[in-house]
């Protein structure tokens with residue numbers, strides 16, 4: 001059960017049954033794209049064309065994109081259309097690549113598999129931004145088409161993780177271990193939220209785990225901000241983090257330094 005389902009206050013928007021395979025995933029060559037845009041910096045190396053896939057099974061309290069949660073929304077697009085978009089930016093993307101995010105892109109795993117394959121055939125670097133909960137859906141062959149995984153681990157303590165996301169932590173850790181076994185490059189992403197994810201012993205626990213994996217190329221500490229709040233209100237959802245503040249620069253540096261102490265390249 002998701003956190004949203006447990007909370008009596010989050011009722012204004014009907015949310016999908018989240019742990020069932022989604023029926024629209026049957027056709028591998030088409031999927032639901034919430035939106036897409038170019039970006040530079042956080043979504044992988046170089047300039048990226050970023051596709052936001054619709055649907056997410058988590059309900060993170062600090063989610064900046066709750067408008068991506070519903071599975072069948074946005075634009076129905078074919079793999080051909082995605083490739084066409086990528087070709088439009090091809091000269092720039094040769095120094096960067098294509099990133100699939102969401103939502104949770106693994107909600108539409110068959111479509112994602114086809115899209116990744118096509119991007120590799122077209123010669124693009126590929127990145128997958130995922131919370132890892134559905135990592136078991138990624139077969140080894142699919143992993144070969146993912147040049148970089150941006151893995152969001154949202155908390156180190158399983159209870160806190162459940163409270164924060166509505167889901168269990170273990171599937172994400174299992175996926176992280178598997179990526180390490182397969183020696184797939186990973187950028188770890190950690191959202192720093194004062195009062196929720198800033199406990200130093202928890203960050204140390206995660207840093208120690210990440211360092212033990214041997215495939216974490218970089219750690220992004222992402223300071224929490226309130227910019228997603230308006231979307232929650234527009235969707236009629238109760239936003240529970242009104243009272244929280246963004247971390248100070250010093251607090252962010254402290255978290256970065258904690259990861260760095262364990263030998264990780266943290267920024």
Ligand code: SF4
Pocket residue numbers: 056057058059060062063064065066068102103104131
């Ligand atoms: S996994 Fe991402 S998109 Fe899904 S609820 Fe969490 S922050 Fe939002």
